[in-house]
Amino acid sequence: MEENSGPSVANLSEVDTEELDHIVQTNKKNKRGWPKNPLWNHFVEINYQESGHKAIFTADEMEKVLINICIDKFGAVVSDDAFAMSLAKQYISDKYPKILPVQCIAHHIQLICSDIICKTLFGKKVLQQYQSFVIYFHASHRSDNDNSAMTLELQNLIHDHQFWANAEVLAKVLAPAKNAVKIAGSKGIKSLVFQDILHTALEIWKKLGGELASANILVAQIKMYDAFEPPYNYTFMESVESLQTWWNGCKMPDHYLQKLALHLLAITLHSASCEHIFSILS
Numbered sequence: 001m002e003e004n005s006g007p008s009v010a011n012l013s014e015v016d017t018e019e020l021d022h023i024v025q026t027n028k029k030n031k032r033g034w035p036k037n038p039l040w041n042h043f044v045e046i047n048y049q050e051s052g053h054k055a056i057f058t059a060d061e062m063e064k065v066l067i068n069i070c071i072d073k074f075g076a077v078v079s080d081d082a083f084a085m086s087l088a089k090q091y092i093s094d095k096y097p098k099i100l101p102v103q104c105i106a107h108h109i110q111l112i113c114s115d116i117i118c119k120t121l122f123g124k125k126v127l128q129q130y131q132s133f134v135i136y137f138h139a140s141h142r143s144d145n146d147n148s149a150m151t152l153e154l155q156n157l158i159h160d161h162q163f164w165a166n167a168e169v170l171a172k173v174l175a176p177a178k179n180a181v182k183i184a185g186s187k188g189i190k191s192l193v194f195q196d197i198l199h200t201a202l203e204i205w206k207k208l209g210g211e212l213a214s215a216n217i218l219v220a221q222i223k224m225y226d227a228f229e230p231p232y233n234y235t236f237m238e239s240v241e242s243l244q245t246w247w248n249g250c251k252m253p254d255h256y257l258q259k260l261a262l263h264l265l266a267i268t269l270h271s272a273s274c275e276h277i278f279s280i281l282s
Helices: 017-028 038-042 054-069 083-095 105-118 121-140 151-157 159-184 191-207 212-226 243-248 256-266 273-281
Strands: 007-009 041-045 076-079 098-103
Touching: 038 121, 054 083, 076 083, 076 105, 083 098, 098 105, 105 121, 105 159, 121 151, 191 212, 212 256, 243 256
Parallel strands: 076 098
Antiparallel strands: 007 041
């Protein structure tokens, strides 16, 4: 779900964008409402101007969608970190503990990068210079003649060592955001965050209805996973299997870590597909 004055989306990660485009074009000719298509059952048109408290109103609308589809089919509500959306997600999570309030990781990283690039004179200057190259190559690629000759300013930038040095500095500044995406794929769990991982896993397990005995077994299984002990000692082949397939192949009695992993893997940690739909819908 996303905060938006227009349509809101509950779960459309598998939507065929070509089908959506066709529906949108059809809807432009129908000014009386949304087209009659099962896809649109997941859309809710919200008018915030008629609401009192934005967070409570959003939470109520979220709950209607959850109940209409089926509460048990949801593992999380993913959105940006706007204040009203955070309160709404927390309200849903408090009422339905199995549904986790998740911040969109793509939006979070985008905000960090945007602050670095757009809110500093250094970052803004380097970005504008790079955009000049993008505009030039985009125009020259479309042009059938040589009228789009490179300007003297761009020629000077190519030979300006300081420009390339600044670009390298900006890349290094943005490196932590890039590395954050890679952390999940690294082998082993860093000792500095291991306790935090255990604590978070136990919190989620409790919300899923886990008790003390199963929680202790879960901790032991996480330790086995970190040490690459069986059944976690098989290589994951990205080209031929999915993460869900790999976890389903880890067989052992009372496999609580497998249950937790499959629950979390069912959650899309970003709302990019929703944002794409909102862009199409204008």
